[in-house]
Amino acid sequence: MQSPFTIQELVIPEAIAGGDVLAKAPTGSGKTIAFAVPLVERTDPKAQTPSALVLVPTRELASQVAGECAALSASMGLRVAAVYGGAPLRAQAKRAAGAHILIATPGRLQDLVERKLLSLSNIRTLVLDEADRMLDMGFKPQVERIVRRLPVQRQTMLFSATLDGEVGELARSFTKNPSRFETEEKPDRNEAEVSHRFESVSAEGKVERLIQELEAERGLALVFVRTKRGADRLAKRLARHDVAAIALHGDMTQSARERALERFRSGKIKTLVATDVAARGLDLVDITHVINFDPPEDDKGYVHRVGRTGRAGRTGSGVTFVTPEQQGDVSRVAARLGHREQFENAGMRSAPLKRVYTSRRGRRSKW
Known part of the structure; x- marks a missing residue:
């Protein structure tokens, strides 16, 4: 990083001064450093129990945030621990109890606290990271009980x-006279650095087309599929065609997921086939290609997926495979997100936009 991102310049001085902060910032905008630096600066290394708590929605994000905090705090004599589901509880509890900075998912943290394996009585700083996603994933009751x-x-x-809707309500109940900062800046400083491409494919020819994409000059490639079984099946099919790939999904054990992520992160395996849930919080600057083998369910899914590439000033490419029966739905998403031209450049026709209805109880309709 040559210079601080906007969110870092805005937040760090206020946070180091001890003020409450509300920050609107997209994933990958440099916000982890924006709160990690103040945490390290304000945490007392003499504390015997955790004094800083960061709540995150997923275990992958917990591991990544813990890694960044540990790197910053190593010279300060501070201990950092991550707490999340799918790992041995007692061992996590022991590390957490002796840490200065605690990174946790709400479910596992609540479990440890209710079992009286961990005390939060000395917490002086609370960070809620990706609060909107925590609410989307149903963690509001756990977060409220923890707070x-x-x-x-x-x-x-x-x-x-x-920072509106439920997130706004949460912010009002948890903070006192907060300073509010907003930035739409992407880490690449230029949205045009991520290219968007749509490929017309047949169901029978999708795998062959994917292999062609993966054989091109590239860095790490993240391939999205709709189901857990689909992830396993596609990784095996790629292997049969001498394309090294590994699957990542929610049915894998935590140790298997961590091994898969480490092999991908290190570049030993350059292709990761993942479901949406498994890839939440994945933030690797070396991902040059996101390939939607199966299209996402809606606009938000597209943005979250393709947002995995083009990080920290790098260029990236988002490629979406579209079968004939998917063309109408995918064209509407492309049009709403400003990618109609790229969609039609692939020789496909855009369908008329449909009104999408949302209810508070019901799930948003597809596309």
């Missing part, structure tokens, strides 16, 4: 892609 256990006198920082 009720924290000291009233504390610093609170909330980071989210949106």
